[in-house]
Amino acid sequence: DIQMTQSPSSLSASVGDRVTITCQASQDITNYLNWYQQKPGKAPKLLIYDASNLEAGVPSRFSGSRSGTDFSFTISSLQPEDIATYYCQQYDNFPLTFGGGTKVEIK
């Protein structure tokens, strides 16, 4: 199975801050990576697919990038409504696997 190592597990930042989350795949997954946002009591919401493509309707302050087997997710200017847990997920191979999640809080 492909392991997805996500960090940090939690972070606290101020409104307006730039926030970056990373995810490392245990093997090459090309660009087959999603980023999800999950708010308490809700289902995950797809934000970015194919490592860097923004899902329709998602604010442009969210972005993703890839360097080899390392992936980054960035919120350029943190907003109060961005408080959530974020997950990466690889879909290069079954079983689909997720990172452990990053809980984002406001300082």
Next chain:
Amino acid sequence: QVHLVQSGAEVKKPGASVKVSCKASGYSFTGYHMHWVRQAPGQGLEWMGRINPNSGGTSYAQRFQGRVTMTRNTSISTAYMELSSLRSDDTAVYYCASGPVEVSTDYWGQGTLVTVSS
């Protein structure tokens, strides 16, 4: 607009089985694979398996092999996930998810809480 609506919360005793349904609308049901993902309280997301609603073909995560069965009823655009021999650590929210490609989990149901307790 894709919409996945799941059945309501369940409480089961250890050793019992649970069957969760997921009714799809807004797209051709047989065109998208349906996946099942679970999330234990305060934990991360875990993929359980998927079904091809067109053929009925399934593939399951190794750790659920022998305990999970995914089926579908194309006449009512509904997928099902049945988990047997329930244990307390099966307490979780179970989600269905689908999308236009075999590996897609673009669209998610609202989740079904399954509580296993004696």
